[in-house]
Amino acid sequence: MKMHEATPEERKQFYSEEWNKRELPDFILHTLSLREFGFDLDGTGPSHRYNQFMTVEKLMEYLQNRAPYSVFASVALYDQPSMRKGWLKSELAFDIDAKDLPLKSCGCTSGKVCERCIDEARRIAIEFADTMRTDLGLHNIVFSYSGRGFHIRVTDDTIMTLEQTERTQVVEYVTGGVIPTDVTMALGYSQVFRERLARTFKGLDEQRLSKARGLRKSIIQKLLAEKERALEAIRRGKLNELSTLGGLGPKTFRQFLDFLVRLNSECTDGKVTIDTKRILRLPSSLHSGVSMKCMLVRDMERFKLEDALPKFVSERES
Ligand SMILES: [Zn+2]
CATH class of the missing domain: 1.10.150 (DNA polymerase; domain 1)
Incomplete structure (x- = not known):
């Protein structure tokens, strides 16, 4: 599978014809107006931050008009997301990026990914979630495919108010990142x-x-x-x-x-997990660097990369 960068026209096509608000996960839909949204409009980085959307229709309008290169939403909920003020709580997030895995059996060079290392990232994400379920008693755990790996988000009430030091302990425990x-x-x-x-x-x-x-x-x-x-x-x-x-x-x-x-x-980026103000790629949005959809994954065992291919990619190849 070749992973090409999406052109501005393809981004436009994706957001006007294919993007669907029904692909937004409930945990985001139900807290939409409390989140900070960030955008990378042209591929130079997520420099458009401090955005707030009161309704999903407003978000859709923005996406269709701007056809951004990347779309992000905060793991945090705020009273005033457009000022990043009045922090209420944050999901606990793990970013398992295939391009950054310390050990890969595929031989991809640094910064590259292939189906094999994405599958290795998938296995690690499943492992981490299992540990959080069995050892830490957490239950509201969702996965998303990020375009080059996987995000795990935990939305249990007990975890969302944790401070950075406690989040550090969770990530160390789950990854085996410290000698007990x-x-x-x-x-x-x-x-x-x-x-x-x-x-x-x-x-x-x-x-x-x-x-x-x-x-x-x-x-x-x-x-x-x-x-x-x-x-x-x-x-x-x-x-x-x-x-x-x-x-x-x-x-x-x-x-x-x-x-x-x-x-x-190094199996996950610990900085993401401890940062309570982090923005993460929005499930349903396009990862333009690889022309794949960032999407909620309900069944990690059955996830296939083809599920994340936008329509314009199959049209491009036909
Ligand atoms: Zn690889």
């Missing part, structure tokens, strides 16, 4: 931490491991030769066995863990 300090306790590392660590370690090869500070080539080769046993040790939380398998001293072991944890945290 409770490692000395009898129970060992949390299951989510072990799973994230195992997923990352599984995706590493010699070249990638050579980027870890302090890991000599002989250690890397030992670890990779014993990869299955090492993975098993991680899954059981027996990280000391990992040191034995690779012959790692305490300092090198710590550096190795730091390396894995950093990769874990």
Whole structure:
């Protein structure tokens, strides 16, 4: 599948013929006038901010007249969105962008995406949401396809009033992005931490491991030769066995863990999650850089990229 940039004419066609207010998710429709809208009108960046729409018809009129390059809405609700004042609450959002994944099996160069890494982003998004459901007791979780990856938004009341420090803790927990300090306790590392660590370690090869500070080539080769046993040790939380398998001293072991944890945290852009005033691409809008629709995904297991293709793309190809 080729991903071309949309022309101004195609954007115009999309917003006048194809954009439909019914594709706006309810959680946005029901809070429309409390959100700040941002626009990138020509592909140079979202510089038109502080917009407020009292009705969906007004939004539609704007979209049809301006045919923007990109459309964004705040995760926050405000008393005065056009001044970004009177903050009420914010969704908790995760941005899992295939172009920025730390480990990809496809070989896409930085900044590029393909069907395979978008699928890897999809798996990670499902994982994160599962953890939030089972471990954090959150239930109002929605997914959207962003054009190059996925957004998760959590709208549970308990989460929407969290401050930045608490949001940081959530993102660290969900991604396995920090080494838990409770490692000395009898129970060992949390299951989510072990799973994230195992997923990352599984995706590493010699070249990638050579980027870890302090890991000599002989250690890397030992670890990779014993990869299955090492993975098993991680899954059981027996990280000391990992040191034995690779012959790692305490300092090198710590550096190795730091390396894995950093990769874990890079699966999502943590800045998005902790920023309570962030704007995110509006589901239903066009991602003009790749000519795909940003859209709500009701069933992540069944999502296919073809679902997100606007009509003008099939016309372009026929
Ligand atoms: Zn790729």
